[in-house]
Amino acid sequence: MTTPVPPPPGRTINRGLFSHYGARLGLPAGILVTLIAGALVSDRFLTVQNLTNVLINMSIIGIIVVGMTFVFVTRGLADLSVPATVAVGGLLVLGLESSIGTIPAAIVGVLAAAIAGGINGWLIGYAGLNPVITTLASGTIVLGIAQVFVGGVIVYGDNTEAQAFLTGRVFGVVPVIVLIFLAVVVIGHLVLSRSMLGRWSYAVGSNPSATGASAVPVKRVRAIAFLMTGTLSGFSGVLLGITLQTARPGIGTGYEFDAITAVVVGGVSLLGGSGTVLYAFGGLLFVQLLTNIMVLLGVPTEPQGLVKGALIVGAVAIDVALRRRGGRE
Amino acid sequence: MNARRNIFTSDAFHGLVRNRVVIILAATLIIGATFVPGFLEFRTASLGLDRMATLGLVAIGLTVVLIAGQLDLSGGAILALSGIATIGLQAELGQIPAAFVGLGVGIAAGAINGFLVVVLRINSLVATLASMLFFRALAHLITESRPVSGIDPFFGLAVSRPIGGTFTGRTLIFFVLIILLHLWLTRSVAGRQLFAVGSNPASAEASGIRSRAYLFGAFVFSGTMAGVAGVIQSLSVNTGSPVFGENIVLIAIAAVVIGGTRLEGGRGSALGTLGGLLTIAALTTAMEYQSVPSYVQAIVTGVILLLLILLDRTVSGSQRRDVTLAALWRRARSSRSSRITERTLHHEK
Numbered sequence: 001m002t003t004p005v006p007p008p009p010g011r012t013i014n015r016g017l018f019s020h021y022g023a024r025l026g027l028p029a030g031i032l033v034t035l036i037a038g039a040l041v042s043d044r045f046l047t048v049q050n051l052t053n054v055l056i057n058m059s060i061i062g063i064i065v066v067g068m069t070f071v072f073v074t075r076g077l078a079d080l081s082v083p084a085t086v087a088v089g090g091l092l093v094l095g096l097e098s099s100i101g102t103i104p105a106a107i108v109g110v111l112a113a114a115i116a117g118g119i120n121g122w123l124i125g126y127a128g129l130n131p132v133i134t135t136l137a138s139g140t141i142v143l144g145i146a147q148v149f150v151g152g153v154i155v156y157g158d159n160t161e162a163q164a165f166l167t168g169r170v171f172g173v174v175p176v177i178v179l180i181f182l183a184v185v186v187i188g189h190l191v192l193s194r195s196m197l198g199r200w201s202y203a204v205g206s207n208p209s210a211t212g213a214s215a216v217p218v219k220r221v222r223a224i225a226f227l228m229t230g231t232l233s234g235f236s237g238v239l240l241g242i243t244l245q246t247a248r249p250g251i252g253t254g255y256e257f258d259a260i261t262a263v264v265v266g267g268v269s270l271l272g273g274s275g276t277v278l279y280a281f282g283g284l285l286f287v288q289l290l291t292n293i294m295v296l297l298g299v300p301t302e303p304q305g306l307v308k309g310a311l312i313v314g315a316v317a318i319d320v321a322l323r324r325r326g327g328r329e
Numbered sequence: 330m331n332a333r334r335n336i337f338t339s340d341a342f343h344g345l346v347r348n349r350v351v352i353i354l355a356a357t358l359i360i361g362a363t364f365v366p367g368f369l370e371f372r373t374a375s376l377g378l379d380r381m382a383t384l385g386l387v388a389i390g391l392t393v394v395l396i397a398g399q400l401d402l403s404g405g406a407i408l409a410l411s412g413i414a415t416i417g418l419q420a421e422l423g424q425i426p427a428a429f430v431g432l433g434v435g436i437a438a439g440a441i442n443g444f445l446v447v448v449l450r451i452n453s454l455v456a457t458l459a460s461m462l463f464f465r466a467l468a469h470l471i472t473e474s475r476p477v478s479g480i481d482p483f484f485g486l487a488v489s490r491p492i493g494g495t496f497t498g499r500t501l502i503f504f505v506l507i508i509l510l511h512l513w514l515t516r517s518v519a520g521r522q523l524f525a526v527g528s529n530p531a532s533a534e535a536s537g538i539r540s541r542a543y544l545f546g547a548f549v550f551s552g553t554m555a556g557v558a559g560v561i562q563s564l565s566v567n568t569g570s571p572v573f574g575e576n577i578v579l580i581a582i583a584a585v586v587i588g589g590t591r592l593e594g595g596r597g598s599a600l601g602t603l604g605g606l607l608t609i610a611a612l613t614t615a616m617e618y619q620s621v622p623s624y625v626q627a628i629v630t631g632v633i634l635l636l637l638i639l640l641d642r643t644v645s646g647s648q649r650r651d652v653t654l655a656a657l658w659r660r661a662r663s664s665r666s667s668r669i670t671e672r673t674l675h676h677e678k
Contacts, residue, residue: 077454078454123639127642129638129639129642130592130593130638132400132454132592133582133583133592133634133638134635134638136579136582136583137583137631137632137634137635138631139631140627140628140630140631140634141627141631141632143624143627144624144626144627144628144631145628148622148624148625148628152623152624249624257458257462260455260458261458261462264455270452270454270455271452300469300474302465302466302469302474302571303467303469303470304466305462305463305465305466305469306462306463306466306467308459308462308463309459309460309461309462309463309464309466310459310463311459312455312459312462313445313449313451313456313459313460316449316451316452316455316456316459317445317449317451320450320451
């Protein structure tokens with residue numbers, strides 16, 4: 001009989017092989033299975049045309065997902081003002097492009113959304129308000145102001161060149177908008193995984209009080225996550241406005257939930273302190289591939305929520321179960 | 330700086346913030362009465378309350394969920410689903426059994442939410458987001474995204490017609506339920522224990538309260554209320570539609586929070602929610618009479634909401650204290666009497 005030795009501080013030993021690799025490989029395996037299943041059920045699925053469409057469809061929402069990942073990692077719960085900031089970007093770029101030109105209008109749109117995100121960040125990070133109710137209220141206000149600005153109607157654009165540029169293809173294959181999206185993902189990933197801000201974000205999300213005690217600017221890190229989400233949503237709205245050449249106030253409806261879905265399916269915990277941009281990207285890819293298969297099979301848009309809802313529950317339930325197994329609860 | 334601190338930490342200021350719902354409601358009513366002719370007439374009030382009744386039922390359920398420290402985004406989708414059951418099954422089951430099925434849909438949906446949060450331990454924000462997507466999609470799937478009509482348009486008049494020249498049936502149902510909730514929260518042991526669970530589930534559990542049962546119950550209650558709202562809403566318009574209640578949850582959360590219930594749990598009241606609902610109803614009515622565009626209304630509601638939670642934070646950032654009027658009076662008396670005792674002691678020396 002040996003006396004029980006207290007487990008070493010590293011948790012890997014405590015965790016079973018399954019829980020260790022399950023958490024990391026589950027998503028790539030899921031994507032792979034989806035790709036195979038898609039190829040089996042529809043011969044249109046594995047074509048360059050179709051997969052490019054999937055990428056284009058995920059670009060707009062994907063840019064927001066990068067910001068939302070930071071919100072999740074810093075334990076900021078979620079940013080529900082996304083539809084408003086998307087609309088601000090879209091409405092402003094189209095509303096102003098005839099008078100000041102598309103690029104200055106785009107800058108104004110992004111800046112306006114950034115201001116909204118900054119206010120969110122200040123209220124949540126510095127004033128310590130609850131993120132859910134704050135972004136709910138600020139979203140209502142921001143969307144209202146944007147509508148006052150354009151008179152509460154649909155705005156149409158007139159710059160088809162910009163539209164053609166964004167949807168046009170580099171080397172004849174990859175659309176420009178997809179390249180922009182991938183660039184945002186790479187930058188977001190590098191910031192979260194390699195920079196000081198990224199390390200601070202994980203620290204703030206896993207233990208705010210200890211992090212504050214070790215001289216990390218907790219409030220600023222929290223605020224920056226919301227500033228980023230606001231800015232990126234505005235940017236995404238600008239791109240959406242230019243590609244569609246039309247924007248209505250409800251243009252971003254549902255984007256907040258789509259972004260949260262992607263982040264959650266990507267295994268980023270709502271409790272903060274874990275998850276990466278790449279996994280959130282993987283979550284988005286998984287959801288988009290599934291949606292694409294359903295569209296190819298002729299499932300109408302609305303009932304697709306059945307699958308999305310089940311997917312969120314499945315992803316989080318597995319995550320929670322694995323954590324409990326790993327003794328990390 | 331010093332003076333500012335004094336204002337923010339004074340009892341009077343705390344009292345103002347704590348009883349803010351009354352103040353805001355009074356201000357809204359005064360402004361409304363000044364600018365809108367006939368604003369305070371009974372007819373206007375009755376109409377305004379009638380429109381608020383469905384929202385109010387969802388808010389009743391949310392009050393309990395928020396006090397328990399959770400969130401429920403799925404109320405609107407449950408409302409749509411139970412309305413579809415209520416109307417869609419009329420031909421097969423008869424009107425009253427169908428309405429009970431609608432209610433049952435609400436209860437079952439609430440139980441699903443409870444299962445996700447309590448058994449699978451999924452964060453309630455994400456869990457009810459998922460169930461919201463699921464229920465809404467189910468509603469679209471069943472109806473093929475088309476509204477369904479009932480068999481008898483006169484059947485639903487019972488809930489939408491004024492009873493005895495006063496309020497409509499649904500307004501009365503709402504009033505009865507919110508008063509019952511108030512009594513339950515303030516007078517019953519279970520009600521008090523709900524607050525304990527909301528402020529700290531672990532320590533509530535340690536002191537012998539079955540926290541998980543309360544959390545589960547809170548979600549079932551919220552689902553049931555959304556179900557009641559769905560039955561009433563669909564009966565009153567004799568239609569069940571998959572798009573009913575699209576934005577209702579966010580407005581209901583706003584009303585509950587304006588009423589002083591905190592999203593962090595452990596604090597809130599039914600009467601506060603009533604005040605929040607009345608404020609929103611009065612605001613909406615006043616602004617609509619002035620034909621203020623809906624997006625400007627949204628700005629006003631949002632600003633009020635934001636200012637209130639900011640004020641709330643300023644106050645709860647300092648220490649917690651009892652600032653009911655009775656407590657303020659007691660404290661004022663005790664501090665005076667202690668001063669008097671001190672003085673007498675001093676004199677005796």
